[in-house]
Amino acid sequence: MENTGGSLVRPFQVDLGGVVDLLSRHIYSGAHVYLRELLQNGRDAIAARAKVAGQDGRGNIEIFPVGTVPEAPDEFVFRDAGQGLSAAEAGELLATVGKSSKRDDVLNLRDEDFLGQFGIGLLSCFMVSDRIVVRSRSVHGHPPVEWTGSADGTFAVRELSEAESAGMAIGTEVRLSPRPDDAALLSAEKVLSLARRFGRYLPVEVRVRRADGTWDAVNEPAVFLPQDRPADERSAAGVLEEFGAELLGNRPLETIELSVPATGTQGVAYVLPFAPPPGSRRSGELYLGRMLLGEDLSELLPEWAYFVRCVLNTEGLRPTASREQLVADEALEYTREEIGKALRRWIVQQATTRPARFERFVAVHHLGLKSMAVHDDDLAAAVLPWLTVETSAGRMTVRDYLDQSRHVRYVETVDEFRQIAAVVPPDHPVINGGYTYESDLLRRLPLLIDGVTVEQVQASSILDELAPPPMDDRSSTSALERRAAAVLAELGSDALVRSFRPDDVTALYVADAAAIRRIERTEVRDSAPAVWAEVLGGIESSLAGRTGPKPRRTTAQLCLNWQNSMIRQLSGLDDQLVFDRSVRLIYIQALLAGHRPLSRADRTVMTTAMSDLIQLSVGITG
Numbered sequence: 001m002e003n004t005g006g007s008l009v010r011p012f013q014v015d016l017g018g019v020v021d022l023l024s025r026h027i028y029s030g031a032h033v034y035l036r037e038l039l040q041n042g043r044d045a046i047a048a049r050a051k052v053a054g055q056d057g058r059g060n061i062e063i064f065p066v067g068t069v070p071e072a073p074d075e076f077v078f079r080d081a082g083q084g085l086s087a088a089e090a091g092e093l094l095a096t097v098g099k100s101s102k103r104d105d106v107l108n109l110r111d112e113d114f115l116g117q118f119g120i121g122l123l124s125c126f127m128v129s130d131r132i133v134v135r136s137r138s139v140h141g142h143p144p145v146e147w148t149g150s151a152d153g154t155f156a157v158r159e160l161s162e163a164e165s166a167g168m169a170i171g172t173e174v175r176l177s178p179r180p181d182d183a184a185l186l187s188a189e190k191v192l193s194l195a196r197r198f199g200r201y202l203p204v205e206v207r208v209r210r211a212d213g214t215w216d217a218v219n220e221p222a223v224f225l226p227q228d229r230p231a232d233e234r235s236a237a238g239v240l241e242e243f244g245a246e247l248l249g250n251r252p253l254e255t256i257e258l259s260v261p262a263t264g265t266q267g268v269a270y271v272l273p274f275a276p277p278p279g280s281r282r283s284g285e286l287y288l289g290r291m292l293l294g295e296d297l298s299e300l301l302p303e304w305a306y307f308v309r310c311v312l313n314t315e316g317l318r319p320t321a322s323r324e325q326l327v328a329d330e331a332l333e334y335t336r337e338e339i340g341k342a343l344r345r346w347i348v349q350q351a352t353t354r355p356a357r358f359e360r361f362v363a364v365h366h367l368g369l370k371s372m373a374v375h376d377d378d379l380a381a382a383v384l385p386w387l388t389v390e391t392s393a394g395r396m397t398v399r400d401y402l403d404q405s406r407h408v409r410y411v412e413t414v415d416e417f418r419q420i421a422a423v424v425p426p427d428h429p430v431i432n433g434g435y436t437y438e439s440d441l442l443r444r445l446p447l448l449i450d451g452v453t454v455e456q457v458q459a460s461s462i463l464d465e466l467a468p469p470p471m472d473d474r475s476s477t478s479a480l481e482r483r484a485a486a487v488l489a490e491l492g493s494d495a496l497v498r499s500f501r502p503d504d505v506t507a508l509y510v511a512d513a514a515a516i517r518r519i520e521r522t523e524v525r526d527s528a529p530a531v532w533a534e535v536l537g538g539i540e541s542s543l544a545g546r547t548g549p550k551p552r553r554t555t556a557q558l559c560l561n562w563q564n565s566m567i568r569q570l571s572g573l574d575d576q577l578v579f580d581r582s583v584r585l586i587y588i589q590a591l592l593a594g595h596r597p598l599s600r601a602d603r604t605v606m607t608t609a610m611s612d613l614i615q616l617s618v619g620i621t622g
């Protein structure tokens with residue numbers, strides 16, 4: 001303490017109870033992280049010892065859950081064969097909040113050989129125990145030491161006598177006496193599952209004692225890292241796929257290896273064999289220095305990478321103090337971008353070199369791919385040619401369509417598509433742009449692929465492309481148009497005659513989007529309760545009486561096919577009753593063929609016309 005200009009300069013006081021509360025409630029996700037912090041300290045101490053003594057770093061950690069130490073059945077013991085601590089180090093490092101030997105205090109950077117850096121980890125043990133006893137023998141030959149910290153904020157350090165430390169190996173032992181409420185967190189079963197969860201891939205041997213004195217091994221090879229896989233390529237691939245199947249609960253569709261050397265980030269992305277629900281989290285497993293950091297990979301994966309589940313390890317990225325997330329810095333952004341590039345590269349490579357497998361991928365994930373491609377030009381350019389679209393000439397990939405024509409024609413709604421699909425000439429098909437994202441993507445085609453033009457066509461304009469009947473037949477076809485229009489007027493439809501293929505199509509019912517909306521409004525109004533019907537009626541008349549340029553009268557049209565023999569016969573039919581019925585039935589047939597829902601009036605027409613037909617067929621006179 002020094003006296004400067006009359007005021008006393010004093011060190012900050014730290015209320016340990018407050019700090020532990022801060023850790024347990026606001027920093028860590030739960031008291032169970034005490035084991036992760038101990039594992040991390042043990043791993044760091046072993047790495048530090050390897051640096052000093054030039055070992056290969058494979059020291060070991062032994063954990064004795066409550067009930068497995070015969071002479072102290074209520075205690076939990078954690079031992080590492082690390083570099084140990086001297087009395088001075090224990091006094092300075094263990095009880096100073098924020099003090100860490102593993103960080104460059106000048107640059108405030110984590111030493112990449114170690115996982116710790118914040119100098120708070122050991123305090124997490126106070127979340128489960130009121131007392132922490134650390135006994136340590138330093139690799140540097142200092143006398144063995146015992147440090148005891150209490151939750152009341154005091155600690156004591158003493159050197160151990162020869163007798164007390166006889167047989168004590170180099171390394172550190174932490175003893176906890178759990179509070180009754182927290183004992184379950186230190187039980188044999190829980191400790192083993194926590195040790196496996198956090199530490200199974202650690203580069204140090206970790207084992208957990210059973211009550212019968214035998215051991216459970218914790219370590220497993222991290223097969224998502226190339227260095228932990230068998231050298232033989234075939235078995236390596238098998239192991240990797242097996243690992244993916246366990247992770248997903250299902251065989252992955254594909255396995256993509258990822259590596260971002262600049263940040264020491266490596267691992268695999270498994271392509272899901274099912275389409276995940278929209279908006280689902282980008283989950284997986286993320287390891288830092290081979291210790292589990294968390295299961296949410298949203299920060300590390302681009303937003304559109306929803307179709308993979310990743311298991312990654314990073315050596316270079318920085319954790320937040322909770323060690324459950326990564327610091328959102330430039331290195332993280334860079335890594336995310338690189339992972340995005342690798343996934344895109346994979347997509348493009350698959351598309352060009354393994355089209356059959358790529359088709360399988362697109363079939364499962366097309367909706368998600370489209371949703372992402374709408375916002376991501378690079379991805380759109382990569383996947384768009386491979387997406388299949390429904391066209392009037394059948395389903396085909398955008399690429400196949402472009403091979404036929406660089407001028408893309410599409411209709412905006414499924415309704416319009418159904419009306420015209422049968423009659424569009426097959427050499428220049430129209431795409432159904434009515435499915436989610438389809439129109440948006442099609443409109444952007446010219447920006448993504450050179451030399452492509454796009455046109456939105458109205459169903460009614462397809463009629464203009466159909467050939468008028470031959471000149472010689474015009475008087476018959478005009479008469480047919482007039483007679484049919486008179487029958488159809490009550491159904492809100494006009495009639496016209498054109499020649500088109502296929503010949504067996506009698507007629508086409510065509511209404512563009514505005515006409516369809518009008519028809520739907522009328523239908524709702526007719527079946528709605530009075531008040532609502534009045535509102536809809538008001539909308540209808542206000543639309544009809546709009547000032548300004550008069551909107552084009554949108555009518556539905558029944559286009560009769562002059563190529564069809566029945567239509568030709570119809571034009572010569574004198575019996576007005578049979579003519580009327582036939583036109584009504586052709587109208588209903590065309591509606592059904594275009595998948596148009598039948599309105600109430602349509603249904604009445606259909607039932608009456610069908611009954612008439614049956615009566616005619618069986619010879620009943622009405």
Ligand SMILES: Nc1ncnc2c1ncn2[C@@H]1O[C@H](COP(=O)(O)OP(=O)(O)OP(=O)(O)O)[C@@H](O)[C@H]1O
Nearest residue numbers: 041045093100101102116117118119120121122172
């Ligand atoms: N098992 C151990 N062996 C040797 N030294 C240890 C051990 N545990 C802790 N220490 C020393 O005590 C210091 C403080 O440890 P603590 O766990 O509080 O923080 P940290 O590991 O440095 O950082 P973090 O808060 O990120 O875990 C460490 O930096 C290390 O020097």
